[in-house]
Amino acid sequence: MNRVLSALAPHSSKRISEYAQRHPGTVDLTVGLPAFGPPRSFDERLAMLSSAPHVNARPEDQYAHSRGAIELRAAIAHVYKSEQGVDLDPDTQILVTNGAAGALWIAVLTLTEPGDEVLLADPGYMIYPPMIELLGRRVVRIPTSPADGFRLHLSDLRSRLTQRSRVVLVNSPGNPTGRVSSEDELADLCAFAVEHGLYVVHDEVLDRFAYGIEHRSVVALDHQGVGIAVNGLSKRFGMSGWRIGWLASSSAVIAEAAKAHTFFMLAVSHAVQLAAAAALSDPKADGEVSVYAAEIRRRGEVFLADLARIPGLGKTTVPDGGFYAFVDVGEFARLRGIRVAESTSAAVAEYLLHECGVAVVPGSVFGRAGEGFVRMSFAGSAEQLDRAVKRLAG
The missing domain is CATH 3.90.1150.10 (Aspartate Aminotransferase, domain 1)
Incomplete structure (x- = not known):
């Protein structure tokens, strides 16, 4: 065991x-x-797919592309363009996963080796530490304080860097603290990562629930290929049971992440991906x-x-x-x-x-x-x- x-x-x-x-x-x-x-568009597309005649094997009954159905990847790319103003290539910069949790797992596996360190804010989402430890990586917690809204300071990160530091995992909007990192904070974090040879994994699954401070994605602020966004539809559309998530990053990162995803999960439900694409493309x-x-x-x-x-x-x-x-x-x-x-x-x-x-x-x-x-x-x-x-x- x-x-x-x-x-x-x-x-x-x-x-x-x-x-x-x-x-x-x-x-x-x-x-x-x-x-x-x-949304209704998700249910309608799923119903249409399930009621189509079984004359021959239907595409949605077969394995989807290991990187995700291109319809969904294109819809995700459109979301980043419209909400974050960043152009992502759906063919090479997006990987569809089994929920955002699956995306986190694949990201850490892709960017680190056994014994490497992942730095994260404390307090932070409860599944991060066991997930990291199960992969044979080390968790480095960075204490934050309610006195300044649980902000993660670069000076605190710098003081805990070692030769095995590889990833800073940031959660914004944050669970449990509700902190939203500003554009300047995320841009500075990306520059810090470039300086120290790190990657920034940004869990942004609560992106549509930012109040007062505008949500910014690390992939919109990263110009050196160090940013990886983790997201999904569990919170955005209240559909955690359907398990649709994704990674968005540079072509180099996604190419390696796609290998890990293929060997671990093969692919995500094809029909659910097509229905999710319909929902993401629905202005209503x-x-x-x-x-x-x-x-x-x-x-x-x-x-x-x-x-x-x-x-x-x-x-x-x-x-x-x-x-x-x-x-x-x-x-x-x-x-x-x-x-x-x-x-x-x-x-x-x-x-x-x-x-x-x-x-x-x-x-x-x-x-x-x-x-x-x-x-x-x-x-x-x-x-x-x-x-x-x-x-x-x-």
Whole structure:
């Protein structure tokens, strides 16, 4: 058995989420899933494909191109042109993967060798460290602080560089902090990467949920071939179950990533890719996403304002993007007399689950710098959020 895998214990957020599923009365704020589904154009194209007569073997019944159906790659390239102003060659600069998680896996595998180091912000998305370690790479966490909005500073990166440093993994809009890196920050990070022989992998899966600060993709700011964008449709179209993701980068990087993808997964569902292409090419669907994003932002503002009126829950960093509130719960634990054995985050999460019927994610699962916080998703319905606030206040 794989010793690295055996040593990985399921994180507490998974247990809390499963508890919420087993107890329907629980208000579940653990999962960041928008309360909307795929656009009609996706469903219509999928229905059309599945109802076509079986006279001969249909193309969509066969393996798709290992780099992805060209229709989808062309649609992705159009998205980057219209949203980021960058020209990407769909033939050579885009690779379709099994969700954004699959894209991350392929990116790290492609850009590093066993023993190499991947640098990432702490707190950061919980699946990054185990994914990196399972590939035999080393995780180097860079602590960030709520005092400056959890910004990743180049000076902190520089102080932790070694001869085995290969990749900086940045998540913007960020999960769990909601931080959106500015254009200048990303451009400076690309220049830093060029200077030190690194690559920048940018997880931008929450790109359509940026508030106030404009989302910029690393591939639009990188002129030296060091930037790799990871994205997908799970958040954009609320369709995490369909597993459509992609990598966008230089032709040289994608050529190598395509090899890894071919040997690991062969290809992604052909029919789903064609339906995804229809959705990405649909102007109406794009407009609906903008409406949904604005509504989620409004719900978040109301939710944060409501939390601020609850004693002990007012210290929350206002997110620049995404749909998570990262809440400092140290004072809340003290006011409610919550007994803390090792982790304030874990103790408060257990209290909220069993005493209030509200499921949240302990901030400690995102790294040491997340200790003392919990993550609450405001991607659900307004009614769900209202129930959560009433229970938290009571």
